[in-house]
Amino acid sequence: MxxxxxxxxxxxxxxxxxxxxxxxxxxxxxxxxxxxxxxxxxxxxxxxxxxxxxxxxxxxxxxxxxxxxxxxxxxxxxxxxxxxxxxxxxxxxxxxxxxxxxxxxxxxxxxxxxxxxxxxxxxxxxxxxxxxxxxxxxMALHDALFIDGASTPIGMRVHELECYLRWNAERLSATEKARVAIGSRNARHSLPPSTPSPNRRGRQPVSETGNPQMQYRLARCAPAATSGQRIRRSIDNGKGSxxxxxxxxxxxxxxx
Structure with missing residues (x-):
């Protein structure tokens, strides 16, 4: 160092x-x-x-x-x-x-x-x-340099700007807060609409759990999912170490 x-x-x-x-x-x-x-x-x-x-x-x-x-x-x-x-x-x-x-x-x-x-x-x-x-x-004021990058996915940019504004609000001037808020709002408006994709030939979507191949994949992923759930529960309960x-x-x- x-x-x-x-x-x-x-x-x-x-x-x-x-x-x-x-x-x-x-x-x-x-x-x-x-x-x-x-x-x-x-x-x-x-x-x-x-x-x-x-x-x-x-x-x-x-x-x-x-x-x-x-x-x-x-x-x-x-x-x-x-x-x-x-x-x-x-x-x-x-x-x-x-x-x-x-x-x-x-x-x-x-x-x-x-x-x-x-x-x-x-x-x-x-x-x-x-x-x-x-x-x-x-987090510090100069961290504006490290967030909201052009190559960062839109959803991540929204999250970073919202976190930056929330944790630095008391230290930002009214002009700076407005600029960050506008950047967050513009990024949020860039998010694609969450509309369901049309299904071909009007067929009803097949449940993933009803697909034998998907059942096999879910079964293989089960231990990892269980581990992730344990980690999340540990964090939520404040008992993790x-x-x-x-x-x-x-x-x-x-x-x-």
């Missing part, structure tokens, strides 16, 4: 450090680290564990003697193979980002071969790191 993300870079496309908040967070002792064993962990268990981290983040924030808007939690999933980074970092980020934003948090994804482009330069790759990790922090399954979360420690 000190060698790259806290330093300026010639390809960054703007002045200042790659992340202008990393060094102040480090100096304020608000940059925390944790790690857990992700080796051979099933992907659904991995996602279930990461869905508990917003609760851990909020608990750590509440227990700090002095609150900090720069509080950040770097999470290292240990034991991942190089060929697993795309799934356990990139895909996990796409799955988890909407949930984290609903909680008022942002999630950053880093690994050695990240192809994520910089906000100010298409040739710069700011999310590359020696080791795979995810970084959690509270980051230590579920094979996960071992290391003690959060202040950066030295």
């Amino acid at each position: 000190q060698r790259f993300i806290m330093q300026p870079h010639s390809d960054l496309g703007r002045k200042g450090a790659v992340c202008p908040f990393a060094k102040p967070s480090h100096e304020e002792r608000a940059l925390l680290f944790s790690a857990f064993d992700a080796a051979d962990m099933p992907f659904d268990t991995y996602i279930g564990a990461l869905m508990r981290l917003p609760y851990l983040f909020n608990r750590v924030a509440a227990e700090r003697p002095e609150p900090s808007e720069l509080l950040s939690l770097a999470v290292y999933p240990l034991g991942l193979q190089d060929e697993e980074h795309y799934k356990f970092i990139d895909c996990a980020h796409m799955i988890l980002k909407p949930f984290y934003m609903e909680c008022g948090l942002m999630l950053g994804e880093f690994h050695p071969t990240s192809s994520v482009r910089g906000a100010h330069s298409d040739s710069f790759r700011p999310m590359r790191a020696d080791k795979p990790l995810l970084v959690i922090r509270a 980051v230590c579920d399954g094979r996960t071992r979360v290391g003690r959060v420690a202040n950066a030295l």
Whole structure:
């Protein structure tokens, strides 16, 4: 972090450090680290564990003697193979980002071969790191740079704008709030109408469960669905633990 993300870079496309908040967070002792064993962990268990981290983040924030808007939690999933980074970092980020934003948090994804482009330069790759990790922090005003992208699906853009407006409303000026609200409304109007597709020859649609082939597919998916239901129930009841399954979360420690 000190060698790259806290330093300026010639390809960054703007002045200042790659992340202008990393060094102040480090100096304020608000940059925390944790790690857990992700080796051979099933992907659904991995996602279930990461869905508990917003609760851990909020608990750590509440227990700090002095609150900090720069509080950040770097999470290292240990034991991942190089060929697993795309799934356990990139895909996990796409799955988890909407949930984290609903909680008022942002999630950053880093690994050695990240192809994520910089906000100010298409040739710069700011999310590359020696080791795979995810970084959690509270949503900030500058996060407008990282949402509502032209390549983002319309439904996701609506969700991101609504979350951004809800969590930053008190810090936005009336003009900025109106601009974000208009962007959200325009994106929502771009959504296709939810009209049922016409059925060929006027036939009634066949129930999926009445199709033998579909019954076979549903039967094969049943264990995964049951696992997902357990994870969701655990989250809804507030009884989930980051230590579920094979996960071992290391003690959060202040950066030295």
